[in-house]
Amino acid sequence: MNFSIESKLPNLGTTIFTKMSKLAQEYNAINLSQGFPDFPPNQKLLEFVKQGLDENHNQYAPLAGLISLRKTLAEKLFKSYGSRYSAEEEITITTGATQAIFTAISAFIRKDDEVIVFKPAYDCYEPTIELYGGKPILIEMKAPTYKIDWQEVSAKITSKTKMIVINTPHNPSGTVLAKEDLLQLQQLVENTNILILSDEVYEHLIYDGKEHQSVARFPKLAERSLITYSFGKTFHVTGWKVGYCVAPEELMKEFRKVHQYNVFCVNHPMQWALNEYLQKPEHYLELSAFYQERRDYFLQQIKNSRLELIPAQGTYFQTASYKNITTEKDTDFALKLIKEKGLATIPVSVFNKNQKDEFMLRFCFAKKKETLAKAAAIINSL
Numbered sequence: 001m002n003f004s005i006e007s008k009l010p011n012l013g014t015t016i017f018t019k020m021s022k023l024a025q026e027y028n029a030i031n032l033s034q035g036f037p038d039f040p041p042n043q044k045l046l047e048f049v050k051q052g053l054d055e056n057h058n059q060y061a062p063l064a065g066l067i068s069l070r071k072t073l074a075e076k077l078f079k080s081y082g083s084r085y086s087a088e089e090e091i092t093i094t095t096g097a098t099q100a101i102f103t104a105i106s107a108f109i110r111k112d113d114e115v116i117v118f119k120p121a122y123d124c125y126e127p128t129i130e131l132y133g134g135k136p137i138l139i140e141m142k143a144p145t146y147k148i149d150w151q152e153v154s155a156k157i158t159s160k161t162k163m164i165v166i167n168t169p170h171n172p173s174g175t176v177l178a179k180e181d182l183l184q185l186q187q188l189v190e191n192t193n194i195l196i197l198s199d200e201v202y203e204h205l206i207y208d209g210k211e212h213q214s215v216a217r218f219p220k221l222a223e224r225s226l227i228t229y230s231f232g233k234t235f236h237v238t239g240w241k242v243g244y245c246v247a248p249e250e251l252m253k254e255f256r257k258v259h260q261y262n263v264f265c266v267n268h269p270m271q272w273a274l275n276e277y278l279q280k281p282e283h284y285l286e287l288s289a290f291y292q293e294r295r296d297y298f299l300q301q302i303k304n305s306r307l308e309l310i311p312a313q314g315t316y317f318q319t320a321s322y323k324n325i326t327t328e329k330d331t332d333f334a335l336k337l338i339k340e341k342g343l344a345t346i347p348v349s350v351f352n353k354n355q356k357d358e359f360m361l362r363f364c365f366a367k368k369k370e371t372l373a374k375a376a377a378i379i380n381s382l
Helices: 014-025 044-052 067-081 097-110 123-131 150-156 180-188 249-262 268-277 287-301 330-341 369-380
Strands: 091-094 112-121 135-140 161-167 196-200 224-231 245-246 318-321 362-364
Touching: 014 330, 044 268, 067 161, 067 245, 091 249, 097 123, 097 161, 097 196, 097 249, 112 123, 112 249, 112 330, 135 150, 135 287, 150 161, 150 180, 161 180, 224 268, 245 249, 287 318, 287 369, 330 362
Parallel strands: 112 135, 112 161, 161 196, 196 224
Antiparallel strands: 091 245, 224 245, 318 362
16 A cells, blocks of 8 residues: 555544454353343334335435424423424434434534543543544543532633533443532533533433433523434344434534434334334333343342442443452453453443543343343352
8 A cells, every 4th residue: 555544533443342242252251241132122113113114114214304203202302301392403313322422523513622521431422522623621430429520520611612421321330410410510501602412322221210310301401402312222222223313403403414414314114113112102111110120130149249339320231340359450350251251341441531440340231131140140250
């Protein structure tokens, strides 16, 4: 090759999820690393997909998504959070939540804009900010409680702050933001031009009677926020890669300018099927109980292990400290677990500021009970 390439993301490699899942397959390990279920979706949803195919919903969907689905989502948002969004102008169906996040950042972040990101963080935020010349301003949340220090946030806000990215329920920690957190955020950004990007893909996976505090509940936040959601996470169909973004019309106009050229539109028969499936709200309202049962089962199975943990408040991830077992780096310990014990997890340091190692692992409990029982037997042997 007689030409050189200057990478726009020179320090970026393959995601930890891809690496650990590949190793899990290579070593035939139980995979509690990547966040996907090992059980099938509801049969009724699959029947709707077949019906959508048979009825020839197979050509391009509208750029913003099927209007029938967007109307259903507008109604769902109002019933869930008391917020009114226009199906026509303020909701867009996306190729998963990651595309929605990428599009939101690319539509608004310019060179030298500062974007506040809370660490540990899902790994798509920072590369996208950097791709568009922005500067991630990292604020560390400390294990095991992972609380946001809003005084530190206030101190980090400058005239260059363009966006704050929040994620609740939070991946990887399994914590959730409380109403007081959202009120403090609302106060901080009042009378500024700061946008909020709120990653709420686990909105229906929240436990112990807690209520999801969407930014959509807070009108003064909602007016400056782009909110992303995921059907894949909600309905156990991560491979479908269908999600959506909601935002006030002024913001959504800019969002769609980018959306139309990076994907244009999203899988038509899947959208049709999801709209039919959403007509029964119990399909998503029952999910908290469904996943809490799996969380509780997993925790019961490992209660006599040497791990230290605080039960996850949301998501289908459980973080735990292994410091009573070893003081090896979490990346080394995670590799040893795969190669020597046949268990794949995620080392939390990969999500942390400067890869800070706090001896924490993340386990995905969106698995069959027999899978969790086998994993627990390995954990209890450590």
